[in-house]
Amino acid sequence: MDTPKSTKMEVIIPAYRMHTQSFVNVLEGISEEDALKRIENKTNHIVWMAGNFVNMRYGLGWVLGLQTEDPYNDLFFQGKALDESIQYPSLAELQKSFHEVSPKVYQKLLKATDEELDELFEIGMNVPFVKETKLNFAGMCLGREDYLCGQIGLMRRILNYPGMKYDMNENLTY
Template identity: 30%
Template sequence: MFVACYHSKTQIMHSKKQLLAQYVLHCRWFVNVLEGFTDEETNERINADMNHVKYLAGHLLNAQYAFAQIAGITVTRKWDELFAGQGKSKARDNFPYPSIDEIKATWDQLYPVVKSALEKMPEEALQKELPASPVAGHGILDSTVGDLWAFLNLHQAYHIGQIGILRRGFKKDPMKYF
């Protein structure tokens, strides 16, 4: 018997400590999951219907800009047209993407700034309503900063997991958690 996963909308309280711990862990996983890939490998698809590692890494970087917005800081988006979310971009073959090292270096520059701003954010800010929240209106998440942050954390884990699967397709060791 199939049990539906959907439920009626309930008020969910967020713990900034837990959301921040997940955010920090995803940074470590981002570094770990890309370990050992050459720039050439990150442009290769192991299946024509799958994204390549470089697109996924750039897309993960692009989500960091959403975290910056949550934290209330303004940053200039790099390569937004290449890696934008919500169906606004897609992986391209034989395209002059930035190198994987450039993507990682941009992540390394952005991450500490965003992390610091998220740490300084008051707990009450998680309950702030975002009228144009992209995750609201589906009956699961609401339009609060906390729900958007929770979704973005899951988004990061999902795409890191995709790269983890690609690691195995390239005959690399599994990603290290720590």
């Protein structure tokens, strides 16, 4: 494993890499047609969930100084509600974007210093026990990614796909 500058990243880095694997695995084999299905018009579709996941990666990168913008930011920023009148990007387009941004964000995570991670970053959650810092924002991004992978995993089963596998691709180094 790569060594981060900050020991504060020793929990974040492995979780980030596991989420990379999970994202790839949870989308494995899902058709573009099924990725747009909703359950009783109450759920988001998989494309929206995947797009929000990728948007979290761009957001984390931005907070850490990455000057790369999500091409689909207007569709997914801050969990913007699904709009059935909009044509969303395909899963393939989202996966491409994911693989473009994720290694860049990973490098930013590795290079982050204690001082940078301790910088205030106002999220606006107003939760008294959460100090709004860049480090805590990174943790919240990972929490959101967990949630989205779980939601996609549930949709896999509802749409009659096998459950997500936990195979590891050792060549996927971010």
